[in-house]
Amino acid sequence: MSSSSRRPNVRGRPGSSLAAGGLALAVVAELSSAGLLGLSGWFISACAVAGAATFSSFSYIAPSGGVRAFALVRVAGNYGRRLVLHAAALRRVATARAVLFDRAVATGRAQADGLWSGELLDRSMADADSAGMALIESTTPVAVTAALTVGAVLAVAASASVAPAAVLAAGVVLMAVIAYRAPGIVGEAEQHTRKALRAELVTAVDAWTEMASLGAAEQLAARTTARLTRLDTAREAAGLRRHRTTLTAGLIGTATLTATAATGGASDAPTFVFVALLSLGVLAQAEQLAPAAKARATAKAAHRRLTTGVPLTARYPTVAGIRSWSTEQGIGFADYRLPPMALRPGRVLGATVARGGMLVVTGRSGSGKSTLLRALASSLRQATEGGQGRPAVVAVAADDHLFAGTLGSNWRLADPTLTDDEIGERLAQLRLSDSGLTAATPVGPGGRHLSGGELRRVYLGRALARHPYVLIVDEPTTGLDDRTARHVLGVLATLPDTTVVLALHEVPVCLESAGHVSRLPLDHTSQEAP
Structure with missing residues (x-):
């Protein structure tokens, strides 16, 4: 309904x-x-x-x-x-x-x-x-x-x-x-x-x-x-x-x-x-x-x-021409042409990711990673419907937003049934409890009370609370030290029954040997995605 x-x-x-x-x-x-x-x-x-x-x-x-x-x-x-x-x-x-x-x-x-x-x-x-x-x-x-x-x-x-x-x-x-x-x-x-x-x-x-x-x-x-x-x-x-x-x-x-x-x-x-x-x-x-x-x-x-006018911010231009699909076996997209502002404009891309697998979109700053992820999220939402209360697609933008209040109140926007104990377990999973964060921690307007690395993990934890079929994350390791970044990527790589799409500058060593991880480079024409 x-x-x-x-x-x-x-x-x-x-x-x-x-x-x-x-x-x-x-x-x-x-x-x-x-x-x-x-x-x-x-x-x-x-x-x-x-x-x-x-x-x-x-x-x-x-x-x-x-x-x-x-x-x-x-x-x-x-x-x-x-x-x-x-x-x-x-x-x-x-x-x-x-x-x-x-x-x-x-x-x-x-x-x-x-x-x-x-x-x-x-x-x-x-x-x-x-x-x-x-x-x-x-x-x-x-x-x-x-x-x-x-x-x-x-x-x-x-x-x-x-x-x-x-x-x-x-x-x-x-x-x-x-x-x-x-x-x-x-x-x-x-x-x-x-x-x-x-x-x-x-x-x-x-x-x-x-x-x-x-x-x-x-x-x-x-x-x-x-x-x-x-x-x-x-x-x-x-x-x-x-x-x-x-x-x-x-x-x-x-x-x-x-x-x-x-x-x-x-x-x-x-x-x-x-x-x-x-x-x-x-x-x-x-x-x-x-x-x-x-x-x-x-x-x-x-x-x-x-x-009349569509209430959109000017930061996110509409990108047409992408064709995506989602089945029980996974997701895919084709016919995506890199926009004019990308490092290699006009290049046509496509990729498929098995269910439970991971696609890492790599490239230098300005290569079009964030734009591709936004276009893919939009296209998949139109082509896919979730089931059993799970959303089809959840995307975590590089500049996501936190509301003034507590960490718990922000996470309960994603899942109102979360208890303080469950929030504590998720905080520990993302190593946020090491910083003393709890469900009652005030985040301040726009998350000003948190560091950059804490913000990225809080955004990610809120998205994980929805348990989506497809999780799209732009730069999940921004602001994190190497040890914490490897841990967060390990959490994303082992999500049960969730297909993950990430944007990173390069594939880290901790993911290179994983068999279910595919790579899509945007700034190297000699390498293609599997």
Whole structure:
């Protein structure tokens, strides 16, 4: 059963019904607020006029009842709006996240490992939140402003004349045009600059000791200072744009209110106050169109990133043309042409590996080893299905990723049933326990608390926990001393019922005499794989 069939349906009509109900409650609440403002002003003015008259037949019972009714509807509408709109928005966020992870799963099956980086996943989750919350931040203010403007224009035309109603409508339309002509994503440049600065700071912290030893600390500090200056400049420019938009909208609102009052044609003071206060409430709501326009542009950009472009990192180009197969006897591939960036571009390769055997892809740096392994992993995933809970292919990239937390929590991503004792046995198998590592050892963000050799073995241990049919490992001995490297290769060479593909600079002595180990050199045309 697929993940999409197991997941509850959150995309259907209930979400649309919630959104429509929330918008209706928002409109009712704001209409009640405007009505309360206008009626209260009229009521107070009428009471003052009646009190100043010698003889007055003014009755306060009906207007006071109307004020109370508007107040009750406003309170109830605002409460219901918050409940319903937030429920609808959260459902949309859940839907966007579900679609995101569906695409991540589909991409993982069709592409090589490592395409979903932590930074990319963070950005995609933020995009899902922006797309889901657009209902509250963008759609609701626009719908409320439109309904409130129509209601206020009709009320002003009925109580005074058509002229002030037309002026009010024109003012709101002009404010809407100004709001939507302003830069949609005001802080886009600021966001890009902040992202670059954050990456620079993280790199600077990690590389500070090395840079200081090279005498480059001052240059590094100057680079960081320059990025800080660019961020301040971007923030200042964004602030100026926001202030200009707000000031323009305020001036238009003030002019509209003045013109509405001047053309009011009200027959008495209470009606004049009613028209003025009702117009003020509409114009105050229209000022929300500027942030609504920004939220709308942000949501559109987020939706476009989530639904159109393939969320892949640029580090891993797609390599076409490889043909692979997997049977009970082993795996193989053919028709693989080395890419242009390889040392020997255009060379066509192929190889077969018996079940339980090992293929060692050798070559100098830049010969195309990593690219071949990624292409093979992607192709085998499309051509192969695992069974009995075992994955068909697990690949360990040269720059794999660890999540912040403990070593055990990272390994349990591969096998949630692992106990601390079983993790301890696997640590001992890879000689990680010699370094004092346990299931409770914190690894730090990205595994910063571990050495390079420890990281390679932790990645490898997590992959071994899946017990795959095919295990593909890029440079498994990086950062290891000779003794530990021989031990790790011995573990990989004796895996039961698992076909192993490795990328190494050369076949080590400890594997040369093994009968089940094949070699595929990428930078020597005179040697071919068995």
